[in-house]
Amino acid sequence: MLYEKASAKINLTLDVLHRRPDGFHEVEMIMTMVDLADRIWLRATDDGRITIRTSEQYVPSDRRNLAYQAAEILQSRYAISKGVEITLEKSIPVAAGLAGGSSDAAATLRGLNRLWKLGLGAVELAALGSQIGSDVAFCVHGGTALATGRGEIIESLPAPPNCWVILAKPAISVSTSDIYSNLDLSVMNHPNTTGMIEALRKSDYNKICKTVGNVLEPVTMNLYPQVVMLKEQMKKFGADAVLMSGSGPTVFGLVKHESRVPRIYNGLKGFCPEVYAVRMMGERYTLD
Numbered sequence: 001m002l003y004e005k006a007s008a009k010i011n012l013t014l015d016v017l018h019r020r021p022d023g024f025h026e027v028e029m030i031m032t033m034v035d036l037a038d039r040i041w042l043r044a045t046d047d048g049r050i051t052i053r054t055s056e057q058y059v060p061s062d063r064r065n066l067a068y069q070a071a072e073i074l075q076s077r078y079a080i081s082k083g084v085e086i087t088l089e090k091s092i093p094v095a096a097g098l099a100g101g102s103s104d105a106a107a108t109l110r111g112l113n114r115l116w117k118l119g120l121g122a123v124e125l126a127a128l129g130s131q132i133g134s135d136v137a138f139c140v141h142g143g144t145a146l147a148t149g150r151g152e153i154i155e156s157l158p159a160p161p162n163c164w165v166i167l168a169k170p171a172i173s174v175s176t177s178d179i180y181s182n183l184d185l186s187v188m189n190h191p192n193t194t195g196m197i198e199a200l201r202k203s204d205y206n207k208i209c210k211t212v213g214n215v216l217e218p219v220t221m222n223l224y225p226q227v228v229m230l231k232e233q234m235k236k237f238g239a240d241a242v243l244m245s246g247s248g249p250t251v252f253g254l255v256k257h258e259s260r261v262p263r264i265y266n267g268l269k270g271f272c273p274e275v276y277a278v279r280m281m282g283e284r285y286t287l288d
């Protein structure tokens, strides 16, 4: 039995450059891992079957599960006759903009690389992962990175200075493709991606806070006013920076001073069902 940790990501910036002929959007995003993670156990079997066990009712346990797809891709690409039993203990909220499914797929790729002794590097695993979803390549590497293309081209960046990250997910589910298709490419307020890269290189927390930005945020806020309210509340309670992650609906707040965390956490808990206070992680996974 082998264990892998699958961490959630947040988008410090998310910019869309244009719509591509294949229907995807060309993006520029800076993503970083936070210490909220699903736990995954992999057990080798001899019957060639992939099985998923999960306690979370909103997560499919068949081929629709991204972890299943990760195992299937490796099996067929490397003609593996072994099977695997995958146990997923979910902690990352589902359909939240935190890449929970993508991170599970990435952790399955890393774990099966060890279990089935494939000897692949992170770059090869990330390339396989990008066939499953746009965020999987980043989740294979982890850490902090600039993601371009449709999200699968990864350049590593320094981790942000350590701070608290408050995550709050309103009780709604958002479809990523709906949000992209409602984006009006002519009226975007582009984030300063270069400025964020500089801020990370200088480890400048205040500049990171001033530079966060996400072009999908107004789209989701327009459809779901709960997200607007959550942002306002998180600012009011004292977070240093507040932004929606990915296509939403999770809103995150960055907080330097630990003494402020309980006030923000408890204030949000009063009306938002899912709130987490976690540490920024930002370090890459090590493959062995």
Ligand SMILES: C[C@@](CO)(OP(=O)(O)O)[C@H](O)COP(=O)(O)OP(=O)(O)OC[C@H]1O[C@@H](n2ccc(N)nc2=O)[C@H](O)[C@@H]1O
Residues within 6 Å of the ligand: 011, 014, 023, 024, 025, 026, 027, 029, 096, 097, 098, 099, 102, 132, 133, 134, 135, 136, 149, 150, 151, 176, 177, 178, 180, 245, 246, 247, 248
């Ligand atoms: C918005 C982001 C930001 O990190 O994340 P989430 O909110 O899902 O966490 C990503 O771009 C999402 O990545 P992911 O969730 O892996 O997307 P995919 O499964 O590849 O695509 C789902 C759908 O989103 C749209 N899509 C996705 C990526 C992209 N660069 N352009 C797109 O237009 C497409 O309509 C696609 O059918």
Ligand SMILES: Nc1ncnc2c1ncn2[C@@H]1O[C@H](COP(=O)(O)OP(=O)(O)O)[C@@H](O)[C@H]1O
Residues within 6 Å of the ligand: 058, 059, 060, 064, 065, 066, 067, 088, 093, 094, 095, 096, 097, 098, 099, 100, 101, 102, 104, 105, 176, 246, 248
């Ligand atoms: N391992 C998984 N964990 C969570 N959701 C999954 C998984 N595999 C497939 N899904 C499906 O993917 C959808 C999006 O899930 P998720 O990755 O959590 O969202 P997001 O991309 O917004 O962060 C869910 O509605 C769920 O049905």
